[in-house]
Amino acid sequence: MLSEKVFFSFDDVKKMIYDFMHRLIFYVNTRKNELLQEAEIADKEFYESSMLLLDQRLKAHVPLKGKLETDIYQIRSSEITDHKRR
Numbered sequence: 001m002l003s004e005k006v007f008f009s010f011d012d013v014k015k016m017i018y019d020f021m022h023r024l025i026f027y028v029n030t031r032k033n034e035l036l037q038e039a040e041i042a043d044k045e046f047y048e049s050s051m052l053l054l055d056q057r058l059k060a061h062v063p064l065k066g067k068l069e070t071d072i073y074q075i076r077s078s079e080i081t082d083h084k085r086r
Contacts, residue, residue, distance in 0.1 A: 008016075
């Protein structure tokens with residue numbers, strides 16, 4: 001049982017709890033949106049760096065493709081042609 005010496009009325013406590021919950025929900029939603037934006041930016045940066053790394057690795061292999069076609073394939077092709085002529 002409550003005595004007359006209570007500092008806050010029931011309505012005041014109810015209003016404080018409502019204000020606290022409202023501010024808490026607002027903070028959580030704001031923080032969630034900030035984190036989603038940060039994650040989106042981080043995802044874009046990761047995608048761009050991954051594509052750059054992939055391009056660098058593919059460029060490293062393209063000269064091998066050209067070397068195989070010009071050096072090794074042509075030499076081997078001429079050896080096979082010479083063998084067929086015999």
